[in-house]
Amino acid sequence: MQWENSVIPEFFKHLKRPFSFAVVSDTHFVTRDFIGQAFDATRPLSTEGYVENVTYSLAPMMDALRGLRPDFIVLTGDVAEPPLDPERHRENLKAALDFFATCDIPLIVARGNHDGTSSFDEVVGPRVAQFLGEMPKAHYFSFEVDGCQFIVLDTPFWNTEQCQWLDAVLAENDYAPSFLLGHHPIWPVARAFFYNRDFQMDMVNLLSRHAIDAYFCGHSHNQNIVLHRTPYLPVLQCMGALVGLSDAPPLPLHHVQALLPTPDDLMAIWPGYIENTAPGWFMGYVSQGQARVEWHHINRGAEAMVRWFRPGDIQTFWTMAPAPPAQLIEANLQRIRQGILRFCAWDSMGGARVFLNGNEIGLLPRADNFTPSRLSLPPNALACLQMENKVRIEPAEGSEMTLGNLVLEVVLPGGRYVRSQVFEEIYTWSNRWEGYEYETLQKMKPGRPLSTVLSFR
Missing domain, CATH: 3.60.21.10 (Metallo-dependent phosphatases)
Known part of the structure; x- marks a missing residue:
């Protein structure tokens, strides 16, 4: 106009x-x-x-x-x-x-x-x-x-x-x-x-x-x-x-x-x-x-x-300040009732294998636009949770996804939510973000797995 x-x-x-x-x-x-x-x-x-x-x-x-x-x-x-x-x-x-x-x-x-x-x-x-x-x-x-x-x-x-x-x-x-x-x-x-x-x-x-x-x-x-x-x-x-x-x-x-x-x-x-x-x-x-x-x-x-x-x-x-996040102590590891792996992704078409402390826990679901997404933790994953947890994600063949905001979230008796520390890094198997200036963006080689640690400390 x-x-x-x-x-x-x-x-x-x-x-x-x-x-x-x-x-x-x-x-x-x-x-x-x-x-x-x-x-x-x-x-x-x-x-x-x-x-x-x-x-x-x-x-x-x-x-x-x-x-x-x-x-x-x-x-x-x-x-x-x-x-x-x-x-x-x-x-x-x-x-x-x-x-x-x-x-x-x-x-x-x-x-x-x-x-x-x-x-x-x-x-x-x-x-x-x-x-x-x-x-x-x-x-x-x-x-x-x-x-x-x-x-x-x-x-x-x-x-x-x-x-x-x-x-x-x-x-x-x-x-x-x-x-x-x-x-x-x-x-x-x-x-x-x-x-x-x-x-x-x-x-x-x-x-x-x-x-x-x-x-x-x-x-x-x-x-x-x-x-x-x-x-x-x-x-x-x-x-x-x-x-x-x-x-x-x-x-x-x-x-x-x-x-x-x-x-x-x-x-x-x-x-x-x-x-x-x-x-x-x-x-x-x-x-x-x-x-x-x-x-x-x-x-x-x-x-x-x-x-x-x-x-x-x-x-x-x-x-208005929110309540501080709850903290997990080792004595509560055996009391965890349920949990999820939070993540955000671009171009996740499904099929990426996810491992937690050496145990395969499922396939990363489809997700796009970096919206908050989640993968439910099966009982075998809850049983092996520790204060510091090794996470490994193996992309599907030909994947060009981008991943970030990986956080473990668990629920304790009484409905208390406890989360691992905020994950700063962004990993990409794609070339579409060339020229974007994010200090935490890491380019991955095709097919290379992502390995990191998510800590409750």
Whole structure:
């Protein structure tokens, strides 16, 4: 959309500070007849799980938003979960927007990688036009609310034209504050390679020259906030997702996965929660001279808050500290009731043999996109667990998988979960990641097994 200046939507011509807004990502809405439809089996939830997500995540959030009454809502992509039938996807998109319309709060939508093109244009375009007062000419645009600028990006279809447009908008920006909203993260947290690399490289370049107050995104389904260094001012990145498992307890992300950004790159971080275990969203508050962002859990309210006066000049970075992880002692080794091997993978087609302390315990299941996956430990594996455990993974012939975040997780009497130390290394038998800069990435020779030690000490 090629506007000389930001549009002031008709909704907000009389809206003055203080005002508030909500940012919601990755709702993956479905209708009840989604169960039984043709579906990609590698997706993180089952068809039943996506239906339950509407009842146990989206509905409680809507109740909370009716009480908080933000002045508008921004959805940052992956609004509906796509079945294999495009017509069904169109129906899910329409149902999702109708669902949000029940709270009677103005809605703006950024496109996610699962939102498509034709369905998105047909269903979402008219709703965005209703908000802006005219039909967008592109899927990226900006609008203004009482001198505060909101820039909506089209990260799944990032290109040179959009980058040049954003550069020009930021160069002419006289607004304070200025918020960017898109689907993909600039800096991925925990999910290695799960981002748009061209988008990241361009954004790091742009934000090394232009100041913004915050960037809101989703995509990875993790919940976290990072204040990341750049050659210019630090950038606040707020990542969230509303999709989740109704019966999964909240699991702090840094208890099971390496965070990826190096400590030298971070000025502050709230690691948040691993994907699908703590659905939540962000509330933003803008008043004269300051801004504030809060992350809200669907049931427990605000668990993180950042407040600032100027871009990068953080005054308050408050988070609710999780309980420390439980520790395993040798006396409890014989009391373990069940266990799993956690891992994340790209291109794991199944067939890799897994050995624990010399005993074969099974084949690594199919997994992709570096999503959290697991292999259940059989009884013979539980019996041989030690404080330090040797793990050997033999890739299938011709495998080009990538593995990381290996963690042993066991359950003791009383339901206590104990996990081995977070595993930092990433191993790959593929050439697809050449040029990516991860200090912990190790290239493996074809067919060579991975051997490591997972420690409970």
